[in-house]
Amino acid sequence: MQQSNTKNRYILGISFISALGGYLFGFDFAVIAGALPFLQKQFVFDAYWEGFATGILAIGAIAGCILAGQVADKYGRRPGLMLAAALFAISSLAMAIAPNRDLFLVARFAAGAGVGMASMLSPMYISEIAPAAIRGRLVAMNQLTIVLGILITNLVNYALRNNGADAWRLMFGLGMIPSGLFLIGAYFLPESPRWLIRNNKEQAAETILRKMGDSAYVAESLSMIKKSMNGAARINYAAVFKRAVLPALLTGIGLAVFQQFCGINTVFNYAPKIFESIGASKDDQLLQTVFIGAVNLVFTILAMALVDKLGRKPLMLIGAGGLCLLYVLIVHALQSGSGMLSGLLLAAIGTYAMTLAPVIWVLISEIFPVGVRAAAITVAVVSLWLAYFILVFTFPVLFEHLKEYTFYIYAGICAAGFLFTLLRIKETKGKNLEEVEQAVSMH
Template sequence: MNPTNHDSTFHAPTQSYAYHTKYVLGISFISALGGYLFGFDFAVIAGALPFLQTHFSLDAYWEGFATGSLALGAIIGCMVAGSVAEKYGRRPGLLVAAAIFAVSSLAMAFSFSRDSFIAARCCAGIGVGMASMLSPMYIAEISPAHIRGRMVAINQLTIVLGILVTNLVNYALRNGGEDAWRWMFGLGAIPSALFFVGTLWLPESPRWLLKAGKKAQAAHVLQKIGDDRFVADSIGNITRSLRGVVKTNYAAIFKKGVLPAVMVGIGLAVFQQLCGINTVFNYTPRIFESIGASQDDQLLQTVFIGGVNLVFTVLAMLLVDRLGRKPLMLIGAGCLAVTYLIIVALLGDHSPHVSWFLLASIGIYAMSLAPVTWVLIAEIFPNRVRSEATAIAVVSLWAAYFVLVFTFPVLFETLKEKSFYIYSAICALGVLFIWRKVKETKGKTLEELEML
């Protein structure tokens, strides 16, 4: 298994390697529990918001800020995760994220004022930001190339499972009295504890171990993933990709050989949020209230949205390593641009049929922009700066999310259904960006992708 016997070229993955797929699947699912908690904190606000509006007397401004405060914490979490992942490894970062999830869930449940709730939700965002960066990056680094897309998409699957289960719980608690929202948030402590315990079992990323000079430990982890040839080729490829790297920092992402990938990553991250779909996730009750739906119907729609989200995420997992990343992104952006125009017309007519097209928009997003953006962000950056570049891209994503959810209540109050014209235009621009700037990455090792 000595990599010094290999030549200077990268060895592409082949089906002749023997992989321990069940092991890879197991550790991917454990890591992806961070995605489940991401989905929980992302979705819980939709069911709780009608109660919070009454309890804390929230106007449109504070409604947007309470929702968007998650993103402010997530920005901090991404930066913390980047430093922790680079200095101490991916696994310690996931453990910290799990602990933050547990504490913040209880803090939100026991909030005594609007400001204490927002502070607790901002802390929850730190956990979300850390998990949103580390879970897909960790999975990408431990997965063989030919199944990496599906493995990273498991993180998106657990996100949508978190959204669906949370929406079901919110719906079940809808008649639980004025303090039902406290149970909605507090129950998040249970999956947080499971995530923490599961993460204790995870191995460290072999790519981080090699970067840290721990070759024997890296080989031990790789032996659990594949056969001896896979171990030898992987160590050789990773070592060559790190050659000449002593220490990296955020300045390294602005170097000529790295910056184009970073700009594409930032562009994809910002587009995934400004495409507008998270207004449907986070403000389902407000949108359906505008066409006269009752509070029960509003919360029931969140359950339908969670179900559609799950079904189409599974479809994305089947397609991402077959059809490819770029085609799915183009399909998603183009179809959303058209669907939003139909939604504008139906909302303007107060038509109950708008629910079908809102669900269609969720399905389109779930099989394209939602999972594939995370896959690409986990893939496109070089080994030597992956932590820093991923952190910058995910920070950009959460900044865009804050802008989106903070502005929507005010926009919807002013422009009503015409707000979706803005998101349609952004999706049309997204098609052009993806067509011109995004390269296909399916089937290539992370080291091969550096050559692009």
């Protein structure tokens, strides 16, 4: 089904608007790092409150995922994206003007809820409106905007570092700009044709599909969507644990947990701590975080070109195997205080950004049956946020006791992830969502 350039541009445009949720995810993930030194003085944070202020984003994200699943199923994907955008905007303002610690933490929790909603709804929406041939690249766009959000926020934080004791208020307040743009953009998005057909609004779905492709594309899309809807009841969370769905659900949870337990977010969040352990100066530590952000961006762009060419499974295998090897080398570099450490960590970031980071989001958005997709993605993404919370809170303790040997744990997890991918993951490249559902159910 060949699409015209004009229609491909339309699909790209609405995918980009949806992917702005990823940018805000990146913003809230990164902004706390620049703000923490100011918050410590403003609210007299000790180590516990510092950790809690960082981690409460993940707790809010879990609540946001659950809320998003209910909103997306009952009211549609578009209202869910608009609610996420509104939460981002309100929480950015609330954090910026917070008069005390408790109100700041409530606002940070609300920001996490927006992050959780966006982390689920943006890839779900894109996967449902994108033609099979370019779906991987378009869903990977969500990861690209996350990476851009992190990099741009780090640069803004750096620029604002000398703006006095209230610089942190500006750091958080500036989040209202991308939030507002996302809210306006989401208002003009079309609803997912799959959601419309499932809710007996076939004419509206057909109108939207005509904007995306020619008559043959519309007819085939309508036929495939209707076929997948046969016998599909209104979803509920109990349905995702039924025997027919359980293999796909366990695969989705496994992918989500592996994306975090592979350990790479320890490098993103604790790079200065890792470099400090081999005697690097403060300037060198800061310089390394800039390099990490740049490498992350470059390799995420490369991933977008590869995900629909090489396929999902080969990229997963390259990512898991490559990280396993690199972690072993990182242990030896930390032991010897080697100058190779920077290059190895950057290689690990690049490997992850090109493989596991975008591909796992693509697979989670693809592998679940249409009738239970919203609830199943919710369960998988909640698992991802729980795994992230566990990873970032255990690393400082592990690193204090095990030092460089901590990375052997992550190497072992990556080896297990390699085997899991080899044995459990089926290739979904080039298949429409209904064909993916058929392949997974036969697993």
